[in-house]
Amino acid sequence: VTSTEPDPPHILPVILSGGAGTRLWPLSRPEMPKQLLALTADKSMMQLAVERTHGRAGFSSPLIVANARHANMIEEQLAEVGENNAKLILEPVGRNTAPAIALAALAAQDPATPLLVMPSDHVITDVPAFHAAIASALPLVRDRWLVTFGITPSHPETGYGYIKMGELLTDNAHCVDRFVEKPDATTAEGMLAEGDYVWNAGIFLFRADAYLAALAIHDAAIFEAASHSMEAVIEQGRCIIPESALFAACPADSIDYAVMEKAERVAVVPVDMGWSDVGSWDALHALKHRDEAGNACQGDVIAIDTRNCLVHSDGPRIAMVDVDDLIVVATGNDILIMPRGRSQDVRKVTEALKKR
């Protein structure tokens, strides 16, 4: 009997490229967001996301949901990594992840297509571990579960949401007991000590129809606005352009709030895969290759008696003497200087600039 059954549809990677990435100012900016920068390797994080599944059996070419203003840069970067069959959904405005994923689900040819939803601006160093987790999630996904991948926490991070894992559903997939907002340090330490908690990395696997059904139930306004905008879609070459005003009318919400925290049959597969959201200059320093003095330097840098610094120059020569634990970034007309360990405070600069 099995020989006459149609093959199950391939997994469609959905790469979300909506983030503005102000936490890596001045390198990332609205016109050049983090995911399009070659920060961690000689390829951009978007390119690394594409390569995670490129040419792999069981996966289609990806669908990239992006801000329309980045279309040209994304097409160039796709060509650079030889990905010629990807499609782009171009959002006229950002409406957060729940609507973006709805567009992708609506664009899938076969409603049974499993969507592998990935942010475009994260790094995964152990890709085989990721694929093992995907493989172990697939049976639940085919059974219409909404699966999220939870990152095994390495420290009591206060910058991420957590997921409490409930009962075991399969070898390593758990029911989600509950989602936990970004905790304070004490709560984070408690969760780490207790175990059963993983970081919410925003990586999901579910059938297109299962997601749309859950969205229709839990946030009908998003479902309807996204659907209407795709009924009036324009296709131009590899670009899929939802109707602008209809999509702009869509409420903005994250998939976590709009769907995952409310839906039934939500599972979590824990995975330890060298994941980072590269969410700060400190995170980037931790990821990058460092020399014997602990410095990660890119560009024309002279570091003398200097230790544990992250230095990035797109142009000017940076000479540092006798300094430790600094983050220095020079790009365009901007130079940022701040201590390591405080890199979330880059926000103070971007806020001061807005007030100018």
Added chain:
Amino acid sequence: VTSTEPDPPHILPVILSGGAGTRLWPLSRPEMPKQLLALTADKSMMQLAVERTHGRAGFSSPLIVANARHANMIEEQLAEVGENNAKLILEPVGRNTAPAIALAALAAQDPATPLLVMPSDHVITDVPAFHAAIASALPLVRDRWLVTFGITPSHPETGYGYIKMGELLTDNAHCVDRFVEKPDATTAEGMLAEGDYVWNAGIFLFRADAYLAALAIHDAAIFEAASHSMEAVIEQGRCIIPESALFAACPADSIDYAVMEKAERVAVVPVDMGWSDVGSWDALHALKHRDEAGNACQGDVIAIDTRNCLVHSDGPRIAMVDVDDLIVVATGNDILIMPRGRSQDVRKVTEALKKR
């Protein structure tokens, strides 16, 4: 009888503009030395030196001894401060201060002219105190003494030479007991405790003929090479150009080594006049106006939760968050970052650059 005596010749300010000023790299460079930069005020230190005597009774317009490559910049800066009668002696190469002052002494119309020799790259905030010291030195100068002005030391600085003052010659001029090389910290503290020691600031007052006579005795080679180069001098407008090959053949030496440490009748007038040689970024930070947080910022600077920094930008916007006690200088294609208190280590950078 006094009414028929000729007036004594006016004092001729001799401003030495030969320094390369690598200690303020990257702002000062061979093509733009420290004295031509507006570092401490809206005028350059050379302009401030000119203004110290400009239009003052008893003083001629100055004679500036400079590297020929800086002639145009100096002429522009003289015009900016309305000094239209200054003359320039253009050295084809630098041969240190003893030859430079010899050129000036040889250029003086009247051998009895008192020369007020001043480096072009120092700051004096209490100019009236300086003029009082000059006035008190003049009787000795007319009597052919070589007078140096000694700065009342404020701290046991190891970066300057010292002068031990001997017996009192007049109200406040002393014989020089001896010159002391740059001391180590213990020696400097000892001299400060003992009293009778002043900093050697390289500021002198003597008759042209008295200097030349002492030079002829104590370093005849310099005297002769300088004299020969001036016998074949070319005058172009306000510029006096000693013969190039003859001057290049002159030995290089400082006035201290060549003359002052050896000559008879050397006096020192101590003076407390807010003097600084602006010899480092730290010295500049100490001189500059600082805001409530102790920051001295010039250019487009955003300093948030930042204290006691010196920040200078000629172009790019510099954003600093959560940092203390840094020196940051951005100019042209260079950015320098180093801690306050260690600014002599800029040398490590300029040496590393030479090796490139």
